[in-house]
Amino acid sequence: MSREQLLSEVTSHARKLERRATYHAVLHGRYKLLSVVSDAGLMAASITLAIFSFMDRDFFMALHIPPDNAKVIIGVFSIIITIYSVVAWKYDWRLMAEVHGRALSKVVSLKHDARCLILSKETIEDEMKKFCSRSIAEQHELPQIAESQFLRLKNYHLRKMLLSKFIDKYGGRGFIVNFLLFHLAMLFCSKKWTQILTERHGDEDAEVTKSSR
DSSP: OOHHHHHHHHHHHHHHHHHHHHHHHHHHHHHHHHHHHHHHHHHHHHHHHHHHHHOOHHHHHHTTOOGGGHHHHHHHHHHHHHHHHHHHHHHOHHHHHHHHHHHHHHHHHHHHHHHHHHHOSSOOHHHHHHHHHHHHHHHHTSOOOOHHHHHHHHHHHHHHHHHHHHHHHHOSSOHHHHHHHHHHHHHHOHHHHHHHHHHHHHHHHHHHHHHHO
16 A cells, blocks of 8 residues: 555544544543432432431421321332432443543544654654554454444534534634534534535545434
8 A cells, every 4th residue: 555545544544533532532421420420319318318217206297297207208218229229230330431431542542643643744654554453453442332322422523523613714702602603503504514524524524424414
């Protein structure tokens, strides 16, 4: 392969890595939030159950709760804690956040190496071949994206790129203003901005655009 062909392949890898970085960043943030909310909810339910377990009749009377209903309340909180624990154990959002966090770090590192190769004028062919082989091998080791999430993540990445292009073209108004104007442009001129994205990123990103509709 010629140097131009290898450079084109490295550029293709860089685009794929850009998308994978978006996917894993979104999933890392989502699972981390679910983990925090789950832990906080479980802790709140456990504290409430502990408080109710040691309170006497006067405490429940002060809260206008019939003392006979105290056992029912304690039972309800026990069931909530049990269900919460089973769900948290089954999905293990903390572990999923860590998995996608490590994947994001690996993808960012590969993307940085690709960028260095693309921008360097002294890059030799062997280095580009080694990078392409390493990129393929390491991407195969990344956690798979569920089919139910794939198209949404692709669509999110597409909109992120369009927003970036919009800010590059019409920047200087502040992020919030640009954000609002961007969504108005997407609402009324979505075909125009999709065409702009296609012209900028080539056929590969045009395919992403079609798959995201």
